[in-house]
Amino acid sequence: MGRMTANTPAAETPAADTPAELVARSHRLGSDPRNTNYAGGNTSAKGALTDPVTDQPIDVLWVKGSGGDLGTLTEAGLAVLRLDRLRALPGVYRGVEHEDEMVAAFDFCRHGLGGAAPSIDTAMHGLVEASHVDHLHPDSGIALATAADGEALTKECFGNRVVWVPWRRPGFQLGLDIAAVKEANPQAIGCILGGHGITAWGDTSESCEAHSLEIIRTAEAFLAERGKAEPFGPALPAFAPLPTDERRARAAALAPLVRGLASTDNPQVGHFTDADVVLDFLAGTEHPRLAALGTSCPDHFLRTKVRPLVLDLPPAAPLDEVTARLRELHAAYRDEYRAYYERHAAPDSPAMRGADPAIVLVPGVGMFSFGRDKQTARVAGEFYVNAINVMRGAEAVSTYAPIDEAEKFRIEYWALEEAKLRRMPAPKPLATRVALVTGAASGIGRAIALRLAAEGACVVVADLDLDKAAAVAAEIGGPDRAVGVSADVSVPGAVAAAFAEAALAFGGVDLVVNNAGLSISKPLLETSERDWDLQHDVMAKGSFLVAREAARLMVEQGLGGDLVYIASKNSVFAGPDNVAYGSAKADQAHQVRLLAAELGKHGIRVNGINPDGVVRGSGIFAGGWGAKRAAVYGVDESELGAFYAKRTLLGREVLPEHVAAAVFALVGGDLTRTTGVHLPVDSGVAAAFLR
Structure with missing residues (x-):
């Protein structure tokens, strides 16, 4: 195959337009699942560029690089190769037993930096004498390609307009085969690749795309018209x-x-x-x-x-x-x-x-x-x-x-x-792990959800407010990374439903953070039974219900897991006017110890975190708790965070991100032998030291 000249189809399209035109065609083809599967197939175009070294025109090939997806392809995802060098490769090809060597040879054909890494299918695009080539994996085309009498059916379906190519593993030899078929069948617009897919070509981008779609739609119509009613047999x-x-x-x-x-x-x-x-x-x-x-x-x-x-x-x-x-x-x-x-x-x-x-x-x-x-x-x-x-x-x-x-x-x-x-890049620390975080639509819970997702986890954002939970899940990146679910942790059925959604979304759970909480600041004589019940229902009972359902799924999976309780320094520190909240937090703290002892045999670690008052970004403090605690301590609500910080050994305010960092420290893979502990995140409150 000789070098293409300025009179051949490769030079018909101005080089400045060719990559953009190829990307646009790729998007149109890749956006319809009838045409090809995700990340499947590749497209190419040939055109002329000026060599910056010789200032002479050269013919190049733009082709989708290795690992890309047609529907989301960008110009950066195109490999760029010199056609004269690519078409010289048959002269050094040692035969099908050595065809893998040719992939490395593609690197010596790249123009300049060469764009993306060339894929195994590069030969198919470079060796075929056509300005534009599409290789796709449509279901209809593969149906003919995998039929026992696929060659005869291809002839019946397309006549001589589409040619059958017997199965051959993708690679350099397949590129040579298709180039030979194209040369021997000048009337053909493409071919069916046995067991594999289709390839189409054209002198212009428009004609190539039209030929691809003609093959796909003709095959679809043929299967619909010729096909029997129950291809999978009678229903059972x-x-x-x-x-x-x-x-x-x-x-x-x-x-x-x-x-x-x-x-x-x-x-x-x-x-x-x-x-x-x-x-x-x-x-x-x-x-x-x-x-x-x-x-x-x-x-x-x-x-x-x-x-x-x-x-x-x-x-x-x-x-x-x-x-x-x-x-x-x-x-x-x-x-x-x-x-x-x-x-x-x-x-x-x-x-x-x-x-x-x-x-x-x-x-x-x-x-x-x-x-x-x-x-x-x-x-x-x-x-x-x-x-x-x-x-x-x-x-x-x-x-x-x-x-x-x-x-x-x-x-x-x-x-x-x-x-x-x-x-492929090394996986992040929490890759393959599924996390469920309660109370995750705001404050500490949101910060935890964001941090776990950033470290590679899939996250179930559970919250009483479904709309806000869904918004956090969208912020994380959508259903491939996070889902929002409604969860009233005080209701057993609601907890079970949240875990069921986690199982359907990601297969199960590995890491559960008991974060949902609220607080009502009142002296003992003003604390009603309802105040007491509400706080214990959410934090003490709610944590128990969440832990029970989490343990059931984790034991069924047999993969171990992590339970983390966001307790509080108030679980060990006797703050004023705080009897219901402090008691509920103490209940959570002891659940950590009890469950660590019980679940260790299943490889499930249970740990707790005791933050100081987290004012900025906190849903609890914004909901009235901050004003009440400020009144207790006789400071302005806007100064409450600074007030808390001043009474600590480090003199630093605790933020949601600090609590999220502590969660990651416990579950990120470095503390695999740690269970039953409480990690203070309080900048040093001496009265809350664990002992």
Whole structure:
């Protein structure tokens, strides 16, 4: 393939416009899940630039870099390579057994700093003689690509306008194959890649995009018109979806167990979906056969693993029977995965990364998916939905026939994939941990929620005020990082519901902060029974209810955990006009000791924090407590924080952020042998020294 000249299509678009035009096309294609999955596929454009060294025009390729997503691509996410050097690579190519060498060679083709790292698919884009190329993973295209007679169906669907390319692992040789197909079929607008996806091309960005969409929509129409009515087989009445409330309740009950099983080798965050597409698949008679075949497109099984774990009991089965069966199936899955690894591993294969499932399917209930963070877990579930759509299409017109197991292993344990994993940034201290913080919509609770999220935790922002809780969750970053839930901690049902929402959102809980509180400052003779009951209901009883529900989930997960109580220096310091609040805080303080002693055998650590009065940013002080305490001490309310600071050894005011820092100190990984302690955060109140 010779160097492109100014008369070829590469130079038709002014260089200044080409990257922006490519990004815009990528966004349009990537915004529609019918076109490609998240982070799947790549797009490219060729054009002319002036070499700053020679001041002569050169032809370059802009192509989506490794790890990017079409829907959110920016110009910084494009790799930029010189076409003359890229197209010289076939001359040094040593054959398919050595094609991995070519990825390193791409670095020597980069123009200047070269933008983003080139992906494995760079050859496909650079070697094809077309100004614009799209490689996508549409469900409809992969359905034809994974049909047993996919080549014949491709001919029937498209005539000679789209060409069949047999399965080949993504890489340099596939790029050569597609370039040869394009050259041999000048009438073609693209190809179906067996077992994989589609590639389309065009002389302009508009024509390339139109060709991609033509392939996708034509395949969709073909599958709809030619397909049979029940591709997953007749529905099994016993596996019909449970009613919505029952289904969600069963999912919440199972989530901690399933997450614990999926975290046997490596801690995982969970995601749950009961979308109709999942429930319909699991209700069909053919779902066990199809699930066992696994996914096909490399983007799919790299995230979903070679196959899912599928519960073989109906949704109405007793919960204890279901949990026992899931444990059995998980043990069998791990044995089978080890056997799969041992069947295919070579002496130089990367070590087995973990034998637990990434996808767990429960008929009548839904799908649990897992990953190193919430986004990864959610995307794994989305990829399995793509796989279900692919199976539906292939079974509708033929028989689903994914690439074989050996090929899947070659990609899953590909040295290039291993290198990509090693390039990922180190996880934050609280990565994979799920935190639930009560009273988290303001003050200390909000500061704790923000700090835990900043350290990598997924956070459930629990508060009596749902709107404010949702606002804090949005501030943290939305549902992949935090969710807001309503929680009256004094009501057992409300506490259980909050933890159920945590289980559905993230798979369970690992870290719970008992922070919800209020205070009414009155002398003994003015303290009513209602004042006493309200404060004890929220702080003493509420902490007990939250701790009980937290312990139930943590024990079910089997992953240990942390309980942190935000008590108070008033748990040990006898302040004036404060009998109800101080007594409730003393109750919390002793709960720490009692539960540390009881829960240690489950790996659950229980610790407390005793702050001094936190005035600035505090919901309690802003709600009237500050004015009453200021009156007790005979100072102006605006001076209360400074008054508290003056009576401390350090003379420094305590802020919500200081309490949040203490929580992180206890749970961040350095104090793994610490339980049953109270950590003062009071700038040194001698009268509150622990003894």
